[in-house]
Amino acid sequence: MKFKALTAAAALLAVSGTAFAGGPDDDTLVLNGEIEMVTKTAAPEHMENIDEIISGWHFRTDETQALQMDDFENQGMIFVDQAMEVWNTAEGSEGKSCADCHGDPADSMAGVAASYPKFDADAGEMQTVQMQVNDCREENMGAEPWKYDSGTAVNMDALIASHSRGMPVNVAIDGDAAPYWEKGKEIYYTRYGILELSCASCHEQNYGNYIRADHLSQGQINGFPTYRLKNAKLNGSHSRFKGCIRDTRAETFSAGSDEFIALELYVKSRGNGLSIEGPSVRN
Amino acid sequence: MDFTRRETLAMGAGAALLTVLPFRANAAVDDLINEFTGGAAVGDAGVDLTAPEIAENGNTVPIDVSAEGATAIMVLAAGNPTPPVATFNFGPLAASQAASTRIRLAGTQDVIAIAKLADGSYARTSKTVKVTIGGCGG
Amino acid sequence: MAKGVKPRVKVPKKAAVGDAITIKTLISHKMESGQRKDGDGNVIPRSIINRFTCDFNGQNVIDVTLEPAISTNPYFEFEAQFPEAGEYKFTWYDDDGDVYEEAKQVAVG
Numbered sequence: 294m295k296f297k298a299l300t301a302a303a304a305l306l307a308v309s310g311t312a313f314a315g316g317p318d319d320d321t322l323v324l325n326g327e328i329e330m331v332t333k334t335a336a337p338e339h340m341e342n343i344d345e346i347i348s349g350w351h352f353r354t355d356e357t358q359a360l361q362m363d364d365f366e367n368q369g370m371i372f373v374d375q376a377m378e379v380w381n382t383a384e385g386s387e388g389k390s391c392a393d394c395h396g397d398p399a400d401s402m403a404g405v406a407a408s409y410p411k412f413d414a415d416a417g418e419m420q421t422v423q424m425q426v427n428d429c430r431e432e433n434m435g436a437e438p439w440k441y442d443s444g445t446a447v448n449m450d451a452l453i454a455s456h457s458r459g460m461p462v463n464v465a466i467d468g469d470a471a472p473y474w475e476k477g478k479e480i481y482y483t484r485y486g487i488l489e490l491s492c493a494s495c496h497e498q499n500y501g502n503y504i505r506a507d508h509l510s511q512g513q514i515n516g517f518p519t520y521r522l523k524n525a526k527l528n529g530s531h532s533r534f535k536g537c538i539r540d541t542r543a544e545t546f547s548a549g550s551d552e553f554i555a556l557e558l559y560v561k562s563r564g565n566g567l568s569i570e571g572p573s574v575r576n
Numbered sequence: 577m578d579f580t581r582r583e584t585l586a587m588g589a590g591a592a593l594l595t596v597l598p599f600r601a602n603a604a605v606d607d608l609i610n611e612f613t614g615g616a617a618v619g620d621a622g623v624d625l626t627a628p629e630i631a632e633n634g635n636t637v638p639i640d641v642s643a644e645g646a647t648a649i650m651v652l653a654a655g656n657p658t659p660p661v662a663t664f665n666f667g668p669l670a671a672s673q674a675a676s677t678r679i680r681l682a683g684t685q686d687v688i689a690i691a692k693l694a695d696g697s698y699a700r701t702s703k704t705v706k707v708t709i710g711g712c713g714g
Numbered sequence: 715m716a717k718g719v720k721p722r723v724k725v726p727k728k729a730a731v732g733d734a735i736t737i738k739t740l741i742s743h744k745m746e747s748g749q750r751k752d753g754d755g756n757v758i759p760r761s762i763i764n765r766f767t768c769d770f771n772g773q774n775v776i777d778v779t780l781e782p783a784i785s786t787n788p789y790f791e792f793e794a795q796f797p798e799a800g801e802y803k804f805t806w807y808d809d810d811g812d813v814y815e816e817a818k819q820v821a822v823g
Contacts, residue, residue, distance in 0.1 A: 366738075371787060
């Protein structure tokens, strides 16, 4: 006797389908009872296929959502605290700490995460927050750069993001940024892997639907770095891109690669107008 | 993909194993409950357990337990490799006999709370939590 | 001492005598369950916080036994009586014998 796996899969789908409702929810994200976040807003003009942009927060269960609403509950803040210790620690041949030049990050870093990645005219390249931090470490501190998306680097990224929470994402996509943005857009719509999936296949055409048991979001990165319940640590956007492309069964790009820098700019620009949430909490 | 007869038989054996396993797990849970109650009868009123119907990830599942006047509440996860989760002992300065924490669940299963109430009797409640396994490994 | 362990506690600075105050505690700790294996297939030994207590001026509020099924970075929320001005003392006990302590003064107000 033989039967088709497809039939079994269809039967499973019929059972699980009833357990889940689709789409984003209508809850409101207020941080620490103080900062009301913009988690849904009109899509920026450059987006052709989506009218409303929605934070990934709306695609999570009430329990996961609650973890992000209070800094004491948000375990991502543990890593922000660890980064604060690094911020205040002198390193490298110059014997300087971040604090020596930048003081309190609550003042000096406010708004930074909202505008990055950003074209750096002096360096002649598109820079992410992590690249900017490493430039500072090498040039001003005489310290070793951190490996892209390594724990220390992502924690610092989150510390910097945390001081822009509530500010709208506003990355520039014109001028010198344009070629990077175009490259990122091309990657976004390219189908990768044996499964032949592009970013758009899941996050533009199917957000709100389920892929197996995963509730697909729009793939916004306004909440990065994000604390994932899955691995109980902060995760950078490049690592998330890598995971997604790997799931299409493709050879993936590396964290910190030109491809992912371009993709970060493009995906971030799809969230222009949403509040910065990093460190957010996701599943 | 087609299943051969041999594979189908293997799946059947797997399914049979699955139906046997809960009895083993329940035995361990019963032993733990007996140890906690000293073998006393367990009622079903007086203890509350709040847990999500669906947990997005088994690593961090928020739960609340409460039992007015209780001296202790034991929490078990019947489907975990080792069922004990935590025991809350309430002291004289507890303002309520209630607590919240976050627990690990190895899969969809029953979470059980047993309280030792003020009069020395015991009460039990349980909630089934579905733990989803995502399609995207991340 | 286990790496990166840092207790944190959220308690109101002031309360009225007789109030029930809400306390939240979180301690950064891996809570290695003893169920996981490393890349070579060897079991990673269990290393958890196995007990947490909260006392006020020497009297117990709550005493929790933790098992490996408590999540990474153990979190507890509970209510304590506030009979007088004084100090809430929090203690976490690690499998490796270490003890982590934190204390918070609460004033009448």
